[in-house]
Amino acid sequence: MVGSQGKPRATASDLLGIPEAHRFHEILCGELVQKAMPSAKHGNAQGALVAELRGPFNRKPGGPRPGGWWILTEVQVSLEEHEVFRPDLVGWRRERMADLPAETPIALRPDWVCEVLSPANKRNDTVHKRPVYHRAGVPHYWIVDPDEETLDVYRRHEDGYLLLLTAERTDRVRAEPFEAFLLKVSVLFGDDADDESQD
Numbered sequence: 782m783v784g785s786q787g788k789p790r791a792t793a794s795d796l797l798g799i800p801e802a803h804r805f806h807e808i809l810c811g812e813l814v815q816k817a818m819p820s821a822k823h824g825n826a827q828g829a830l831v832a833e834l835r836g837p838f839n840r841k842p843g844g845p846r847p848g849g850w851w852i853l854t855e856v857q858v859s860l861e862e863h864e865v866f867r868p869d870l871v872g873w874r875r876e877r878m879a880d881l882p883a884e885t886p887i888a889l890r891p892d893w894v895c896e897v898l899s900p901a902n903k904r905n906d907t908v909h910k911r912p913v914y915h916r917a918g919v920p921h922y923w924i925v926d927p928d929e930e931t932l933d934v935y936r937r938h939e940d941g942y943l944l945l946l947t948a949e950r951t952d953r954v955r956a957e958p959f960e961a962f963l964l965k966v967s968v969l970f971g972d973d974a975d976d977e978s979q980d
Contacts, residue, residue: 788812790811790812790863791808791811791812791813791863792808792862792863792865793808793857793859793865793886795808795813796808796813796857796865796886797885799813804857805867806867807857807865807866807867808863808864808865808866809864809866809905809909809910810863810864810909811863811864814905816867816902817899817900817901817902819897819899820899820900820927822927822928822970823869823897823898823899823927825927825969825970825971826897826925826927826969826970827854827869827870827897827925829968829969829970830870830895830897830925830969831852831854831870832974833962833964833968833969833974834850834852834870834872834959834962835852837959837961837962838850838852838872838959838962839851839852841875842875847959847961847962848875849874849875849876850872850873850874850875850892850893851872851873851875851878851881852870852871852872853870853871853872854869854870854871855867855868855869856868856871856885856886856887857885857886857887858871858886858887858890858891859886859887859888860890860913860914860916860917860919861913861916861917864913865886866910866913868891868894868895868896869895869896869897869925870894870895870897870923871891871893871894871895872891872892872893872894872958873889873891873892874892877889877892890917890918890919891919892919892920892921892958893919893920893921893922893923893958894914894919894921894922894923895922895923895924895925896910896922896923896924896925897925897927898924898925898926898927898928900928906924907924911942912941914942915937915941915942918937919937920936920937920958921934921935921936921937921957921958922935922937922942923935923956925969927969927970930949930950930966930967930969930970931947931948931949931950932946932947932948932954932956932964932966932969933946933947933948934946934947934948934954934956934957936957945957948964948966949966950966950967950970950972951966951967952966953965953966954966
């Protein structure tokens with residue numbers, strides 16, 4: 782099959798042909814696309830959300846914290862033959878993925894995806910990727926916008942993604958699928974965490 786410019790549509794093998802040290806790419810609509818270099822705001826929001834979620838959730842279930850998840854960053858996920866994405870954050874329930882897979886890209890569809898917006902690729906995350914995540918059956922989709930200082934939380938519905946909440950910097954929220962945890966949204970945008978965000 783050919784892409785929009787008459788070239789053969791890219792697949793995972795084309796992606797893996799890029800040396801690993803330079804493979805900061807995705808396959809979007811059958812075309813190899815290099816991800817935008819993250820800004821300081823993007824990197825801070827991504828790192829802060831990883832720090833907030835991994836402690837409570839990135840562990841086996843049981844004990845004083847919820848656990849039950851693998852929370853990863855910047856791994857390549859194959860959603861369709863010509864759609865291989867590298868989400869900013871991505872999660873799998875351990876009941877579906879008992880161990881971390883060795884293969885790249887990961888073929889098992891995620892249970893949660895979060896994209897952190899950058900001005901250069903905002904349309905990719907908010908327009909082009911969303912229907913692919915929906916077709917693949919990803920149940921939960923988050924969008925973090927460091928410029929607007931917002932968090933949008935979506936749940937998959939048969940007809941598309943349903944917006945459950947839009948949280949602003951001053952909010953503290955329990956957001957699916959991590960509602961067991963109270964997230965202080967301002968932490969994503971530079972504020973310090975506090976004990977209340979761990980309740």
